[in-house]
Amino acid sequence: MRQKTAIRAAAAGIAALLTATACSSQRGEEDAGTAADGACKGQQTTGITDKSIKLGGVYPLSGPASAYGTISKGVSAYFKYINAEKGGIDGRKVEFIVRDDGYQPPKAVEETRRLVEKEKVFAVFQTLGTPSTATVWDYLNRQKVPQPFVATGASMWGTDTKHPWTTGWQPNYVAESRMYGDYLKDEKPKAKVAVLYQNDDFGKDLLGGFKQAVKGSKIKVVAEESYEVTDPSVSAQMANLARSRADVLLNITTPKFGSQALAADAKNAKWNPLHIVNSVSSSTSVLQPVGFKNVQGVVSATYFKDPADPQWADDAEMKAYRKALKKYEPEAEPSIQLNAYGWAVASSLHKAIDAMECPTREGLRDAVRNLKDVKVDMLLPGVTLATGPDDGFPIETMQMMRFKGERWRLFGEPLDTRKEFGPVTD
Known part of the structure; x- marks a missing residue:
């Protein structure tokens, strides 16, 4: 909670420095043009015309979380494919501008301002x-610029109603932690769990959700170690956790540290816990450096189709994805799940834009908040997008998977965590 308060305080401080620019830019956007018809009149049309849509994205193309940068390749491939082979989105060609923040919040502010105030994007x-x-998000909501489908599962994106212009996409971390708690109740009902987690809202959200999910059971968290994203390694933390002799390791990390934790676990012959790795570090690009033979039996959860899974070899959407990635982003590896993630989230935005009643920023905001079991072909069967005015969690269904051989293998059935456990409210 202190970390969340600190982040919000920092955001507020930076936002105060932007107030004058934000206000003048807001007036400029409102004067940029209006929709012609009825209820759409007077709404913001900055960044969108009858023939084009300009979008901006901010990713860590460098820095400690640079492994995530490849997501932008999947997004870019989708929009290039739609532009070249489908005539764009409703006849509008998409321009997608990518900026690098190095996973540094001050740099994210700088790049977001550039996208909004200089590039005049329709949405970030x-x-x-x-x-x-x-x-x-305070800045973008004051500017009334849509911030759809952010690439983070923090629960605040769905529970906070003061930022209607911002929505999540992937399952929130509390929902994901419920999956692991539910799994352990069946698999290891008396588990002793050691936890490695990133010391920020991401790590604390997932850890807190897990503790809540196992509350009242005989599953106990017996050891916790945190790390900072600026740390060079987590070897000391892993050594401490090994001393706990826990029979389950819950690995709540971003890719760099996910690989380190998996490697440390593999090297420790005296400790052999059931290893659960959170979804954001489950990509084969994280596992491969460790050696596939060293990550056998690792467990995680997912919600979209794995391009390395042969069961999707004849899937029409997977074929389109592989062909487009090779053609439009040839340096990106199709079998990497993060690229498929990018394709899936870009396809989700396509669906939201199609659903706009007004071709305006307000129209996109409202469409994203009114998704009714929308099917996205790269998501697993049974997983759809659904939101409401007070519900910014589009995806809350996941399925467990286990690593075997050289790929993940799904097991069990998809679980709708909202129906199973109730809504995430905090």
Whole structure:
């Protein structure tokens, strides 16, 4: 809670420095043009015309979380494919501008301002990371610029009703932690759990959700170690956790540290816990450096199709994805899940834009908040998008998976965590 307060305080401080610019830019956007018809008249049409849509995205293309940067390749491939082979979105060609914040909140502010005030984007799509997103959402909501489908599962994006222009996309971390708690109740009902977590809202959200999920059971968290995103490694933390002799390790990390934790676990012959890795570090790009033979039996959860899974080889959407990635982003590896993630979230935005009643920023805001079981072909069967005015969590259904051989294998059935456990409210 102190971390969340600190992030919001920092965001407020930075926002205060932007007030004069924000206000003048807001007036400029409102004067930029109006929709022609009825209820749409007077709404913001900055960044959108009858023939084009300009979108901006902020990703860590460099820095400690740079592994996430490849998501932008999947997004870019989707929009290039739609532009070249489908005539754009409703006849509008998409221009997607990517900026690098190095996973640094002050840099995220700088790049977001550039997208809004200089590039005049229609929406800031897919800001990545909880700290960066938290630092800019006050600014974007004051500017009335849509911030759809942020690439972070922090629960605040769905529970906060004061920021209607911002929405999440992936399952929130509390919902994900419920999956792991539910799984352990069946698999290891008396588990002793050691936890490695990132010391920010991401890590604390997932850890707090897990503790709540196992409350009242015989599953106990017996050891916790945190790390900072600026730390060089987590070897000391892993050594401390190994001394706990826990029979489950819950790995709540971003990719760099996820690889380190998996490697440390593999090297410790005296400790062999069931290893649960959170979804944001479950990509094969995280596991491969450790060696696939060293990550056998690791467990995680997912909600979109794995391009490395042969069961999707003849899937029409997977074929389109692979062909487009090779053609439009040839340096990106199709089998990397983060690229498929980018494709899936870009396809989700396409659906939201199609659903706009007004081709305006307000129209996109309202469409994103009114998704009714929308099917996105890259998501797992049974997983759809659904939101409401007070519900910014589009995806709350996941399925467990286990790593075997050289790929993840799904097991069990998709679980709608909202129906199973109730809504996430805090």
